[in-house]
Every structure is written in structure tokens, then in C-alpha cells.
Amino acid sequence: MSDNVIVGAIAQPEPGHRLAELYADKPVQRILCYTDSVRDVQLNNVAAFGVGLLRDLTERNAPFHTDFRLDLVQRHGNGHASDKLTAELLGKYDQVWFFGIQPCDLPEQDQPENELTGPEVAALRAWMDAGGGVLVTGDHSNPKPPGADPALDELLNLGRAIAHRVPRAGELRVWEGLPDSSIEFSHNTHQPDDRGSDINNPIPMDADHHPQQLILKRYLPSGRPHSLFSGKRGPITVFPDHMHEGQLRIPDSYPAEVWPSGPFGQPKPEIVARGTDKRNGSVYGVVSTYDGHAAGVGRIVADSTWHHYFNINLFGFLTEPAVAAKLGEYYVNLALWLAPPRARQQARARMLWWLVNHPVVRMAFGNPAADVGRTALGLLASVTNPATAHDLAWPLPTATDLPAELALGGQLVAYWQELNSTADTVPSPAELIDRGLRAAAEEHAAKLRESLARTENLSESIESGLRLTAS
Structure with missing residues (x-):
């Protein structure tokens, strides 16, 4: 039996009826996917780094009580820093999902504003403090490009430029140093396939139909996982895999001016899902959360890599409807949990x-x-x-x-x-x-x-x- 049959038609009072105020229209969550790579990150189902499958899985699996709309904005779509984050742009959206590629400012290459500027950070802070939700991602680190600030580490994380200054969220990932893309110092969550493929190669491993298995944090007394990984038919333990993911970070301290408190105390971020390196058994954080609603501000989800959302890592699951359905549930949970x-x-x-x-x-x-x-x-x-x-x-x-x-x-x-x-x-x-x-x-x-x-x-x-x- 389909959900539509169970839900049925939702009764709506006539305009002016005394109960009209109790009837709630279905809210539409507007999600901004923000990137700085015009060439790589596209809103289609073909590009390797596209987010078209992510959009489809999220919008098509929307529950009866909420709808979703995903848009993509390119920071450099009409020239360098042509589409910055402003109060006006942010005001159109309930959430921002960061899918950045660039590592830093590069003035010598005519890219002085790859990173968020002061006014952008201020606009984000005001928007997040008013309840806006944020997904922050990146990937592994690469060698620092020529012309970068000499004070920066020799290894810079992909996605650092537009994410490391995002209030609170920027503190939840490692943006400089290891892990990188080398076999020795990377984080490899590739699930081995049945053909003996080398797990250190992106193809076919990224695009196959074998997901990684997550280790989920469980909460007492129910033993349920975090809301992000709660599925209709049990916990969501499958996730796209990748051979060199980035690394999550839990701050060492929580100054009040950055991490506010509420009537129930000061909420703090926590890692809610971990993955396993298939080469050596090491365990890494994959997803962390910050419940800002408990302090009157927006929620945050941090992810070790945007490969968990890109087409290349979702292609293989088109032939595995059970896995695709669970991933669709996760993306819906993500959009619901981050909602203001x-x-x-x-x-x-x-x-x-x-x-x-x-x-x-x-x-x-x-x-x-x-x-x-x-x-x-x-x-x-x-x-x-x-x-x-x-x-x-x-x-x-x-x-x-x-x-x-x-x-x-x-x-x-x-x-x-x-x-x-x-x-x-x-x-x-x-x-x-x-x-x-x-x-x-x-x-x-x-x-x-x-x-x-x-x-x-x-x-x-x-x-x-x-x-x-x-x-």
C-alpha cells in the first residue's frame, strides 16, 4: 500500500471557517546548494560532480507534510565572485548546502575572493542566528597551489575557500593538513566489490553499487540512531563510499560568543555516524551534527566529503532500488532536520x-x-x-x-x-x-x-x- 493511500486527502476548511487557522499549508523547504566550481558541480544527472541525483532523490521522496526545492548557485558563475552570499540571497532560502572545490584566495591568479568576505560572513551569521540550517562539506587535502598565502599549511582541503569561515560550521571540519589523497595518508571507505577491484581507485569503486556500512551512534533508552539515520524500515546504515574522504573535527572549546546557550544548556556538536577504512580498520567520523535549535540558532550538519552527495557516487545505486531508497530517506531526513x-x-x-x-x-x-x-x-x-x-x-x-x-x-x-x-x-x-x-x-x-x-x-x-x- 502506498503512502498516498494511507495519507488520503487532507481535509481543508473553507476560507473564513473558524478552524481555518488550524489548517497548515504544506511548507516548502528552499535549499541553496552553493559551489565555487562552474566546471565541475552542475545541477544535472550527467556530470560526475553533479547534484542532479541528489536533487531528484530529495524532491521525489518528500513526505506528505513537507516539500523541497533545491537550487544551485555558482559563486563564480558570471565572473570571479560574481554571486556572493548576501542577506538578499540568503533570505530566499531555509538552508545552504556547501559544495565547494577551491582551497583558498589566489590574488596572483586574479582570484582574490575565492574565500568568503567579511560582509558575507556577517550575513551568514545573522541568517544562521535566525534559524537557517547549514550542511558543510569538503573533501581531502591537496598541495597548496602557487600564489597561496605562505602562512597556510602546505596541504589545503578541497572546499576550504567557501566553507572554513562559515560561523560555527567552519569549525567542524579539518581544512588544512592531512588527510590527503595519498594511499598512505588518506581515509578510504571504499566497500570492496565482488570482482577484486583495487579499492584505491575511484573507478569502478566510486560508481559501483556497493555502499559502505556506517557505524551509528545510538541513544538510550530507545537505542535509536540520530534522526538523520532513522528509516521507516530500520536504521539507515548504508552510505556512498570514497577512497579519500576528509576529516571531521570537534572543537576543543566553546566560547559563548560563538556557541550560544539556551534554556536547556549549551548544545555542542557530536559525531553521529562513522565509517571504516577498508585497508586497516581505522574508524573515522563521517557525519556530525549541531542542534542549534536548543540555543535559538540554526542547526548544522558536517560531512567528511561531498562525495556522499555527488552523482559519481550515486550512479551505481540506480540499479539498487533498496539502497537508493535508504539514501533518499537520509537526504530527506537531512532537509527536515536542518529546517528552521x-x-x-x-x-x-x-x-x-x-x-x-x-x-x-x-x-x-x-x-x-x-x-x-x-x-x-x-x-x-x-x-x-x-x-x-x-x-x-x-x-x-x-x-x-x-x-x-x-x-x-x-x-x-x-x-x-x-x-x-x-x-x-x-x-x-x-x-x-x-x-x-x-x-x-x-x-x-x-x-x-x-x-x-x-x-x-x-x-x-x-x-x-x-x-x-x-x-
């Missing part, structure tokens, strides 16, 4: 509206809130992954002991009560979510207090019972 809070709230409101109007859930109303939530979670399992469902049940950036079925059920009951109300005023989706979570929290606390009351004198009861059985 306002877009995530709109998507959440749309999902709640769909659930409260779905025949399966409507039949559960009148039962306890936890039963309503359990019914909704079962329905969600057919159309989304566990992480998205959990995010719907508990939208706050902190852990909770509140059962997911009760948290979600409380919100749906609040919606249902409003759908059956005749009051002149209608709360906003945020107000209903707040009302539902508070009701769920109080119900859970009442049950805990009742359980505590039953067990307070348990020691005395045990002692009395043991005396009785011994007599």
Missing part, C-alpha cells in the same frame, strides 16, 4: 491536523489520551520513520520521560476538543500543542504520584506479609 523552527512547526501542525482528521484516529477519541496517541503512532509508522514520529510527539529539544503515546495523544485530544468546540476564538496550533503537552504531563505526574503513594509503605507491608506467612 518555523518550518518545522508548520510541518508539525500539518501532521497533527492530518492525524486528528484521519478516520483511524477519529475512532480512538473517547478513549484515554495514551490510547489515542498509540493509535496515531501506529498510523505514523506507515508513512514516516520513528524519529519523525517522536519529534511530533515531543517537539522540545530535551529528553523526557513522558511516554510518546501520551504526549502525542494529549496534543490530539486538545485538537479534537477544539474541532468540536463552538467558541468564537480558536487557539493557534502552538497553543494547542502547549495545552496538550501540559495535560499529558499532569496526567503522567498524577499516575506517578499514585504509584508513589502505593509504594511508600511497601516495606512495612512486606515485613507484615512475611511475618504472616512465617507464622
